[in-house]
Amino acid sequence: MLKIKNLHASVEDKEILKGINLEINAGEVHAIMGPNGSGKSTLASVIAGKEEYEQTEGEIIFENEEISELEADERAHKGLFLSFQYPVEIPGVSVTNFMKTAINETRKAQGLEDMPAKDMLKKIREKSELLDMDRKFLSRSLNEGFSGGEKKRNEIFQMAMLEPKLSILDETDSGLDIDALKIVSNGVNKLRTKDNAVLVITHYQRLLDYIVPDYVHVLLDGKIVKSGGKELAYKLEEQGYDWIKEEMKAL
Amino acid sequence: MELKDKLISSFFAFEEQVDVNSEVHNIRSEAMKNFEVSGFPSRKDEDWKYTSLKSILKEDYSIFPKKEDAIEYKDVKKYFIHDIDAYTIVFIDGIYSSHLSQTTHDKIDACLMSSALTKDKYKPVIEKYFNKIAPKNSLNSLNTAFSREGAFINIPKNTVADKPIQILNFSTGNESALMLQPRNLVVVGENAHVQIIERHQSLTDNAVLTNAVTEIYADKRAMVDYYKIQNDHANASLIDNTYVEQQGESNCSVHTFSFGGKLTRNNLQFFQKGEHIDSTMKGVTIIEDKQHVDHNTLVHHIEPNCESHQDYKGIYDDKSVGVFNGKVLVEKEAQKTNAFQSNNNILVSDKATINSKPQLEIFADDVACSHGCTIGQLDEDAMFYLKSRGIPAKEARALLMYAFANNVLSSVKIPELQKRVNKLIANKLNVSLGFDL
Numbered sequence: 001m002l003k004i005k006n007l008h009a010s011v012e013d014k015e016i017l018k019g020i021n022l023e024i025n026a027g028e029v030h031a032i033m034g035p036n037g038s039g040k041s042t043l044a045s046v047i048a049g050k051e052e053y054e055q056t057e058g059e060i061i062f063e064n065e066e067i068s069e070l071e072a073d074e075r076a077h078k079g080l081f082l083s084f085q086y087p088v089e090i091p092g093v094s095v096t097n098f099m100k101t102a103i104n105e106t107r108k109a110q111g112l113e114d115m116p117a118k119d120m121l122k123k124i125r126e127k128s129e130l131l132d133m134d135r136k137f138l139s140r141s142l143n144e145g146f147s148g149g150e151k152k153r154n155e156i157f158q159m160a161m162l163e164p165k166l167s168i169l170d171e172t173d174s175g176l177d178i179d180a181l182k183i184v185s186n187g188v189n190k191l192r193t194k195d196n197a198v199l200v201i202t203h204y205q206r207l208l209d210y211i212v213p214d215y216v217h218v219l220l221d222g223k224i225v226k227s228g229g230k231e232l233a234y235k236l237e238e239q240g241y242d243w244i245k246e247e248m249k250a251l
Numbered sequence: 252m253e254l255k256d257k258l259i260s261s262f263f264a265f266e267e268q269v270d271v272n273s274e275v276h277n278i279r280s281e282a283m284k285n286f287e288v289s290g291f292p293s294r295k296d297e298d299w300k301y302t303s304l305k306s307i308l309k310e311d312y313s314i315f316p317k318k319e320d321a322i323e324y325k326d327v328k329k330y331f332i333h334d335i336d337a338y339t340i341v342f343i344d345g346i347y348s349s350h351l352s353q354t355t356h357d358k359i360d361a362c363l364m365s366s367a368l369t370k371d372k373y374k375p376v377i378e379k380y381f382n383k384i385a386p387k388n389s390l391n392s393l394n395t396a397f398s399r400e401g402a403f404i405n406i407p408k409n410t411v412a413d414k415p416i417q418i419l420n421f422s423t424g425n426e427s428a429l430m431l432q433p434r435n436l437v438v439v440g441e442n443a444h445v446q447i448i449e450r451h452q453s454l455t456d457n458a459v460l461t462n463a464v465t466e467i468y469a470d471k472r473a474m475v476d477y478y479k480i481q482n483d484h485a486n487a488s489l490i491d492n493t494y495v496e497q498q499g500e501s502n503c504s505v506h507t508f509s510f511g512g513k514l515t516r517n518n519l520q521f522f523q524k525g526e527h528i529d530s531t532m533k534g535v536t537i538i539e540d541k542q543h544v545d546h547n548t549l550v551h552h553i554e555p556n557c558e559s560h561q562d563y564k565g566i567y568d569d570k571s572v573g574v575f576n577g578k579v580l581v582e583k584e585a586q587k588t589n590a591f592q593s594n595n596n597i598l599v600s601d602k603a604t605i606n607s608k609p610q611l612e613i614f615a616d617d618v619a620c621s622h623g624c625t626i627g628q629l630d631e632d633a634m635f636y637l638k639s640r641g642i643p644a645k646e647a648r649a650l651l652m653y654a655f656a657n658n659v660l661s662s663v664k665i666p667e668l669q670k671r672v673n674k675l676i677a678n679k680l681n682v683s684l685g686f687d688l
Contacts, residue, residue, distance in 0.1 A: 045635075048635075048639050049635075049638070049639070050635045051631070051635070052631060071638060071643075071644070072635055072638035072639045073638040073639070073640075073641050073642060073643045073644070073647075075639075076638070076639055076640060076641035077641050080639075081639075082639050084636060084639075086632075087636065088630070088632060088633040088636040088637075089654075090633075090637075090650060090651070090654045091654045091657045091658065092653060092654050092656075092657030092658075092660065092661065093650060093653065093654060098640075098650075101642055101646065101650070102640040102641050102642055103641075105641050105642050105643060105646060106641035109641065109643075141657075158640065162640070162641065
């Protein structure tokens with residue numbers, strides 16, 4: 001589904017990603033862990049198409065298509081989704097209206113008619129129940145005055161509505177208490193199928209208790225330096241990253 | 252002939268059309284003398300530093316429309332807020348149109364300045380308020396000299412106007428260039444309430460210059476909400492002079508939505524003449540091409556324990572120019588004043604300009620005054636967020652601009668008007684977002 005080859009990216013001439021290789025297949029859950037400043041969020045943003053990051057080298061192939069030159073909205077239309085660490089507030093635009101715009105713009109790009117209002121409402125109802133969201137929540141202005149937990153739940157609600165092929169969850173667990181964490185990860189798990197995939201970016205192993213990864217990758221200084229199964233996450237939680245740094249020196 | 256000279260010589264012709272024996276005529280003559288001395292303001296005046304009238308004064312304006320012109324309701328229907336029940340006062344090229352209007356004398360007066368200025372029963376009101384609130388500067392004096400027609404609204408003590416009042420000024424373009432000088436007077440008695448919507452609209456691309464003066468008097472505990480829609484053709488210019496005098500515990504607001512026109516200058520001043528007064532002025536400006544919108548505001552805090560709120564938002568594209576000059580004057584006696592001012596601007600194009608100048612003059616020592624001014628571009632992180640949801644750049648930009656202007660829009664108290672302004676903004680941003688803004 002996603003193949004990243006030798007990806008280099010810079011922001012304001014400072015190289016942050018220094019040759020990333022990563023392959024994600026349908027049905028898989030991958031986790032990327034790493035200390036602060038290792039380039040985790042940059043990787044998420046570069047895949048999603050943020051313009052401030054300059055991709056200087058390498059390829060991003062999504063569903064057999066090189067997407068490096070595509071705008072963020074075009075990548076979204078192809079089935080990429082990024083759950084933001086810090087979702088933006090849009091006063092005056094309700095969650096429902098925002099979703100209508102996002103879904104219908106995506107359908108337009110795919111050559112489809114607008115979703116009939118009845119279907120839209122039904123879908124909104126279904127997906128909001130999945131995330132245990134109050135009806136009132138849907139008529140509130142997007143993210144405005146939302147608590148940290150509400151913002152993250154709203155991100156996963158958008159993911160549920162847009163039904164992407166690949167979802168990248170950037171620090172989705174930050175700012176969540178344990179109940180919210182359960183609801184959010186439960187939502188993600190219910191949305192999993194054999195045809196889609198999830199890339200979880202996180203600091204802590206905590207989230208991976210709920211969204212269990214098939215593969216764990218360690219990102220250090222802009223490179224994936226180690227990959228393994230979910231047991232790698234436990235080891236990182238217990239021992240930190242120093243032992244990997246030592247291993248690298250030994251090499 | 253220069254416009255100033257033309258106006259001076261036209262005044263004699265004007266005098267022949269009005270009753271020269273009335274009290275009002277003395278006021279007009281006095282005002283004409285004022286204008287003769289001062290002339291039009293120029294950029295040498297501090298208050299006109301960023302707005303030059305030069306290019307619009309070049310036109311050869313007709314001072315009086317040649318003939319009365321009838322227009323059909325169907326041709327101007329779209330400019331009415333027709334989905335609300337309202338009193339309506341319509342002027343076509345400055346002349347009252349009875350067939351498009353719905354005035355009233357039942358409990359409240361929503362009628363014509365021409366009758367207020369000439370009929371005996373209104374004499375006490377005219378004597379007390381006409382030309383008493385507007386400062387005697389050159390543009391006001393010019394308007395006063397030619398004052399004859401406009402809206403006269405009188406809400407007696409303890410009366411709530413049962414519906415909003417619309418004042419619509421149309422110009423037909425039958426003259427190649429026309430100058431209009433409507434004069435409105437709004438007197439709101441103790442405990443009385445009224446909501447007013449005002450619009451200037453030309454129906455062709457011919458040049459129009461409107462120099463309007465509106466005086467608003469709000470007695471004790473009165474509530475007045477005044478909404479101005481400025482979305483005119485590319486050759487229509489408007490100098491709007493609005494002055495509000497408030498007595499104790501009154502609450503007045505003026506919202507100004509500026510989306511069009513060639514040059515728009517809003518002189519808006521509030522004078523607080525009692526305690527516990529609340530004054531609000533808000534505006535949204537969205538312009539492009541070479542449009543120019545200037546907000547020049549003043550709140551004069553004279554008495555203690557009063558509040559004022561100013562919130563102006565502007566979005567400027569192409570080579571458009573915005574000016575915000577907001578003055579807050581707090582007198583020594585006006586202790587415990589709360590005065591807030593904010594002016595936020597987005598420059599969409601790098602050729603657009605905003606001149607923002609907050610001016611605070613505070614002579615009292617126990618006050619809370621704040622002001623803030625921002626000038627920026629649309630937030631890149633927010634753009635990325637919307638685009639990552641599949642919303643293309645153009646629509647994403649429109650959503651963010653709408654969100655930016657939202658807190659001003661949401662304080663419009665007439666829901667149908669709020670919807671209308673939202674629609675104007677959606678048209679202005681030229682996008683369909685799949686839902687009504």
